[in-house]
Amino acid sequence: MRTTNGVTADGKAAIAWARLLLVTCTFLTGACGLVLEYIQATVAAFILGNAIEQWAVVIGLMLFMMGIGSKAQRFVIGDKNLVQAFIGIEITLALVGAWSPLSIYAAYAYMANHFMLVQYGFIMCIGFLIGLEIPVVTRINRDYTCELKINLDYILSADYFGSLAGALFFAFVLLRYVPLTESSFIAATLNFVPAMLAFVYFYRQGRIQRIGGLLVASLLVFASLVTGYTYNRDWNIKLEQYLYDDRIVYSNTTRYQHLVVTHNPTLDEYRFYINGHIQYSTTDEARYHESLVHPAMQVAASRKKVLILGGGDGMTLREVLKYKDVQSVDLVDLDPDMVRLSATHPVLRQLNGGAFDDARVRVVDALGVETGEGYDLFQENGKQTDEKLPDVEKVARLNVINIDADKFLTHAKQPYDTIFIDLPDPSTIELNKLYTKGFYSKVRRLLTDGGAVAVQATSPFFARESYWCISRTVAAAGLNTVNYHVNVESFGDWGFVLATKSLKKGYVEKRMAEMSLDGINTSFLTAEVFRAACVFGKDLMQVKHDEINTVMHPVLTYYYLKEDWQYD
CATH class of the missing domain: 3.40.50.150 (Vaccinia Virus protein VP39)
Structure with a gap:
């Protein structure tokens, strides 16, 4: 077989595939790591308020724990077990990251005075595991890249590029369209998939000898992710109930905010909340x-x-x-779902006197606001027509603008x-x-x-x-x-x-x-x-x-x- 510098063509291909796999894994885990950081900071802000302070503390603490993890890896992970360690780190991070929001909500519901121990426990654990990732994958890639500067180029650039992808994915997809408790399971999959790719590839390359325990652990984590993703919304509603004194009759996360309506049957009182803060009571x-x-x-x-x-x-x-x-x-209201709810929910519609009857929610270009395309609002005037139907009269011209x-x-x-x-x-x-x-x-x-x-x-x-x-x-x-x-x-x-x-x-x-x-x-x-x-x-x-x-x-x-x- 033809060789170059003592390396066969098949050997070069194997090295190239290994590098590509490790770079792909680093890209995905970098994206997942940042998403999990953002999820933890957002959960803290939703529960405790003061978003700037919570984000600063959470991100700072996670970076600190990443430093601890980076330092600890050289003492706890030997060179002979690098691949198994990498896979173990990723599936553990997937498990912990996926279940952290639900666990924190549960802690807040059942142990409100001490839930921060659980919250910061998850934050520190996730930060520590993220800190283990990069040094371990860099050590693995050392076997396929001789020069240190090239090794660092491959791994660190993939991690940083993945972080940007994760940030954009969180900001423009997860945060807008998916509950946090579901976002965590989606993000955890970004860790689980590269772990399984590494499992299969390196096992075929003979770098994983004993697969029994690792295989069982992977299957259990996979089952956990599927179960959590399937039922997290139901569990989220049940846990959310503990945050309110009265029974929740409506709960929905829109693109911009979380809306909740509660009902007290004794007082026949409805309360409306945005992001956990009361807006009004009937x-x-x-x-x-x-x-x-x-x-x-x-x-x-x-x-x-x-x-x-x-x-x-x-x-x-x-x-x-x-x-x-x-x-x-x-x-002018930013959230069209807020207007739709107020226009269609029987209780809210009765409260506002049908103010949005026949309301058409119109999205307006932010750079070209026009207000002349509204519609005439008609309301019953208490009279009857000749056909014995309720008579209506024009009240005003109404324009609902979502911007x-x-x-x-x-x-x-x-x-x-x-x-x-x-x-x-x-x-x-x-x-x-x-x-x-x-x-x-x-x-x-x-x-x-x-x-x-x-x-x-x-x-x-x-x-x-x-x-x-x-x-x-x-x-x-x-x-x-x-x-x-x-x-x-x-x-x-x-x-x-x-x-x-x-x-x-x-x-x-x-x-x-x-x-x-x-x-x-x-x-x-x-x-x-x-x-x-x-x-x-x-x-x-x-x-x-x-x-x-x-x-x-x-x-x-x-x-x-x-x-x-x-x-x-």
């Missing part, structure tokens, strides 16, 4: 939504054209449509008479940008001279620094502000900021004093209640900070996460 949501909408509608010089940022539940829209002079409403609120404001050109900012609390950096000076400056640009803006601004009791930071930031954008707050039993004392563009404070206060809700069907708010809501106790106005919130200096999220929410 027993008192009117207190919140009436307080958000009617003061601004009363103060504004005109109410013809209305913009709602957020409010995908339809409650704010319900209150706006109580005014007969409203001609058009643009509702990020900040992008909408950047590209929208039509002015609005009233603007309602009904967005989730600034608990993450992603939400923080919707509470910045730049964001409110865009709002001001779209507001008519006699227009009014109402902002939900968290709790001045539980989150005092956050509330006044929002108020300062609105004022820093060039808007005149009036502060008020009401008690909403489900989540306590809640604050709002009423702002105008050119109406002076004295005029606004005069309009507030003359405010009349005659002819407006409210269950809570009266003119007297609103005037009282503008009064704050001395303690609620005492703050330690005076910064405004900006994109590059997001102090609001820091305040919010450090507030005394434990009293809520």
Whole structure:
């Protein structure tokens, strides 16, 4: 047989195939390792909140344990057992990584005070196993690549390229379309497949002598992955129930958020949650939504054209449509599934008064926002036609736009008479940008001279620094502000900021004093209640900070996460 430098052609082919296998394994395990890191950080953020802090701690701890694993491998793995060790590491990592989210959720459900021991135990274990991978596969590849620099080139570049692939796969596929408990089983397969490829190849090459134990372990892990992938959604729902006091009647993870509806049969109370945070209760949501909408509608010089940022539940829209002079409403909510749920779920539809009847959810190009393609909204007026059918009348022209609120404001050109900012609390950096000076400056640009803006601004009791930071930031954008707050039993004392563009404070206060809700069907708010809501106790106005919130200096999220929410 022809040889070159003492190596036969068959030998060269075997070396090339071995290199390709090891590079492929490294690429896949690199992708899996990063995905598992991200899953652990996301689970921690979902349970504990404070995403930036959790991601920093989790990634930092996993990198530390990777260093420990890299150092430990030279003491615990001998040169004669490298292939078996690699396969064992991969199937163990697949098993641990796959089951970690479900196990952490179970620990939080059954041992809430100590679940972090389980959580950080998994994080450290996964980091340690990832740390073992690269040195071991590099040592194996040494037998097929003589030069150290070429060996490192093959292995490290494959690992880094795999990491990028894993990051993109997690961000644009798993995070958007698959529950975390299922993502972990998908990611674990990225570890299990190369382990099995290595098993088959190196066994045929005679580098694995005793396969009994390894084969049994591989079969058990495979069965575990199939079982977990098949039943994880059912188990996830059962475990999730322990996170809520009342029975879950709806649970769904959309592309953007996790939605849950619970029901208390004794009180006949429904509660709606986004990412574990309560958004409203059927027993008192009117207190919140009436307080958000009617003061601004009363103060504004005109109410013809209305913009709602957020409010995908339809409650704010319900209150706006109580005014007969409203001609058009643009509702901007990022999540189309949120609007669809509110338009079709029997309980939510009853709550919002069918505000989305015949709603057509339209996805708008972020770089070309147009709002002239809405549809006429008709509602029953309590009368009957000649055919004894319910009579309907046009209420307003409604346009539901699924786009990020900040992008909408950047590209929208039509002015609005009233603007309602009904967005989730600034608990993450992603939400923080919707509470910045730049964001409110865009709002001001779209507001008519006699227009009014109402902002939900968290709790001045539980989150005092956050509330006044929002108020300062609105004022820093060039808007005149009036502060008020009401008690909403489900989540306590809640604050709002009423702002105008050119109406002076004295005029606004005069309009507030003359405010009349005659002819407006409210269950809570009266003119007297609103005037009282503008009064704050001395303690609620005492703050330690005076910064405004900006994109590059997001102090609001820091305040919010450090507030005394434990009293809520």
